[in-house]
Amino acid sequence: xxxxxxxxxxxxxxxxxxxxxxxxxxxxxxxxxxxxxxxxxxxxxxxxxxxxxxxxxxxxxxxxxxxxxxxxxxxxxxxxxxxxxxxxxxxxxxxxxxxxxxxxxxxxxxxxxxxxxxxxxxxxxxxxxxxxxxxxxxxxxxxxxxxxxxxxxxxxxxxxxxxxxxxxxxxxxxxxxxxxxxxxxxxxxxxxxxxxxxxxxxxxxxxxxxxxxxxxxxxxxxxxxxxxxxxxx
Amino acid sequence: xxxxxxxxxxxxxxxxxxxxxxxxxxxxxxxxxxxxxxxxxxxxxxxxxxxxxxxxxxxxxxxxxxxxxxxxxxxxxxxxxxxxxxxxxxxxxxxxxxxxxxxxxxxxxxxxxxxxxxxxxxxxxxxxxxxxxxxxxxxxxxxxxxxxxxxxxxxxxxxxxxxxxxxxxxxxxxxxxxxxxxxxxxxxxxxxxxxxxxxxxxxxxxxxxxxxxxxxxxxxxxxxxxxxxxxxxxxxxxxxxxxxxxxxxxxxxxxxxxxxxxxxxxxxxxxxxxxxxxxxxxxxxxxxxxxxxxxxxxxxxxxxxxxxxxxxxxxxxxxxxxxxxxxxx
Numbered sequence: 026x027x028x029x030x031x032x033x034x035x036x037x038x039x040x041x042x043x044x045x046x047x048x049x050x051x052x053x054x055x056x057x058x059x060x061x062x063x064x065x066x067x068x069x070x071x072x073x074x075x076x077x078x079x080x081x082x083x084x085x086x087x088x089x090x091x092x093x094x095x096x097x098x099x100x101x102x103x104x105x106x107x108x109x110x111x112x113x114x115x116x117x118x119x120x121x122x123x124x125x126x127x128x129x130x131x132x133x134x135x136x137x138x139x140x141x142x143x144x145x146x147x148x149x150x151x152x153x154x155x156x157x158x159x160x161x162x163x164x165x166x167x168x169x170x171x172x173x174x175x176x177x178x179x180x181x182x183x184x185x186x187x188x189x190x191x192x193x194x195x196x197x198x199x200x201x202x203x204x205x206x207x208x209x210x211x212x213x214x215x216x217x218x219x220x221x222x223x224x225x226x227x228x229x230x231x232x233x234x235x236x237x238x239x240x241x242x243x244x245x246x247x248x249x250x251x252x253x254x255x256x257x258x
Numbered sequence: 259x260x261x262x263x264x265x266x267x268x269x270x271x272x273x274x275x276x277x278x279x280x281x282x283x284x285x286x287x288x289x290x291x292x293x294x295x296x297x298x299x300x301x302x303x304x305x306x307x308x309x310x311x312x313x314x315x316x317x318x319x320x321x322x323x324x325x326x327x328x329x330x331x332x333x334x335x336x337x338x339x340x341x342x343x344x345x346x347x348x349x350x351x352x353x354x355x356x357x358x359x360x361x362x363x364x365x366x367x368x369x370x371x372x373x374x375x376x377x378x379x380x381x382x383x384x385x386x387x388x389x390x391x392x393x394x395x396x397x398x399x400x401x402x403x404x405x406x407x408x409x410x411x412x413x414x415x416x417x418x419x420x421x422x423x424x425x426x427x428x429x430x431x432x433x434x435x436x437x438x439x440x441x442x443x444x445x446x447x448x449x450x451x452x453x454x455x456x457x458x459x460x461x462x463x464x465x466x467x468x469x470x471x472x473x474x475x476x477x478x479x480x481x482x483x484x485x486x487x488x489x490x491x492x493x494x495x496x497x498x499x500x501x502x503x504x505x506x507x508x509x510x511x512x513x514x515x516x517x518x519x520x521x522x523x524x525x526x527x528x529x530x531x532x533x534x535x536x537x538x539x540x541x542x543x544x545x546x547x548x549x550x551x552x553x554x555x556x557x558x559x560x561x562x563x564x565x566x567x568x569x570x571x572x573x574x575x576x577x578x579x580x581x582x583x584x585x586x587x
Contacts, residue, residue, distance in 0.1 A: 138531060143449055
């Protein structure tokens with residue numbers, strides 16, 4: 026498998042390196058959120074079954090044939106169609122999930138068919154017991170269908186709105202901080218519009234030893250550092 | 259370079275990639291009236307990859323890094339995706355890929371055939387001698403249904419009395435749902451170390467052999483054999499092919515050889531899929547024959563002739579179709 030765990034990480038983030046030398050972060054989805062997605066899909070499929078059965082039962086033999094064939098197609102190919110077209114079934118989309126190959130590329134028709142045919146085995150003996158066991162035993166939460174198709178179910182990344190840095194006079198930060206710590210300062214400044222005044226003060230007061238200031242003045246001080254770091258003097 | 263200068267210099271390029279990706283992520287139908295510069299995508303993507311690496315390396319603000327990461331992820335998805343030509347692929351699949359992949363994996367097909375045929379012949383033979391044997395294979399009610407379906411005075415063979423009024427279309431739909439489902443399941447159970455597939459093949463062999471033997475022994479030969487002759491070639495072979503695909507999967511689980519087990523399974527699944535899809539198509543055609551032809555009022559001689567012709571055609575197809583294309587076997 027290509028998506029290897031980063032060294033010693035116990036969380037559910039997997040990294041994959043692309044041919045361009047870029048590391049992609051893939052956040053794996055666990056059994057519970059996938060079960061919810063499946064339940065939503067079942068509901069949608071139930072409505073589809075009911076609609077098709079309701080409409081075509083008035084059309085005699087041909088109608089029954091249409092019902093049976095649609096039931097067959099929905100049972101086996103409902104997930105395939107959605108996964109190939111948009112990467113996720115409506116249920117998965119609602120839960121913010123997407124199915125991809127273990128190398129980060131979008132799922133292909135072949136892989137989608139494999140993982141969805143093998144549902145028949147994952148479902149055994151009832152309600153995906155085998156699939157759940159497989160997910161718990163495998164490193165990347167893969168049910169048997171995922172293992173055979175080489176696919177992962179991951180969280181769809183949501184684009185983050187970038188807040189504007191709060192205005193403050195530029196001021197160089199103390200010299201003894203290393204780059205990662207400087208980065209934390211920028212991150213705090215960018216997150217600040219989402220935090221309450223009290224919380225900003227609370228967080229800034231932990232850096233009292235750096236800023237040498239108390240309360241709101243400390244917050245202001247960090248904004249100044251962030252401005253210096255991103256914009257210069 | 260300070261972050262702000264960096265952003266100012268490249269923002270236009272990021273926006274260009276972003277709008278292009280927005281357009282490409284739309285479905286084919288909505289995309290039609292958009293002008294896309296596909297040839298720009300690789301260039302833009304590699305530029306942004308470079309910027310992303312720089313932004314990470316220079317410890318720019320995490321949200322900027324995240325924003326570039328998003329662009330890289332989306333670009334990666336669009337650049338490395340496959341599109342189009344599905345009709346051509348379907349045709350080459352039927353003409354070349356399916357028969358040649360069956361020939362490549364002939365040994366699995368032979369094993370699956372034996373697993374199906376040996377129990378069928380054995381149980382069928384015994385059921386012809388001992389007319390009670392069938393009751394140990396299927397339930398009493400099922401035996402009654404079977405006998406009713408193929409009674410010589412049933413002018414709609416293959417259907418019980420209550421179903422005899424059903425239209426051919428309905429039975430066509432039923433055969434599709436039932437038979438293709440069985441085929442797919444036979445394959446899927448292979449992931450359970452092949453046990454599921456082996457069991458399904460033997461079980462189907464026992465039941466079909468038992469029923470055929472029993473109906474022959476009670477003398478319903480004319481209705482039964484004329485009914486099944488038309489679709490038997492495609493239906494039975496397709497189920498065995500699904501079994502072969504399941505056995506491949508099981509082989510990958512049990513004996514990965516020089517590969518890691520997970521890689522062996524992935525490889526076998528990919529190789530087995532053409533067999534399953536091809537068998538699905540065969541079962542579709544078989545359902546058509548079974549629904550509209552097998553129960554028709556054609557004279558039995560014609561039905562037998564068509565049945566034999568289909569067997570011969572199918573065997574010729576698997577032996578010769580796709581030979582020599584791309585140097586495949």
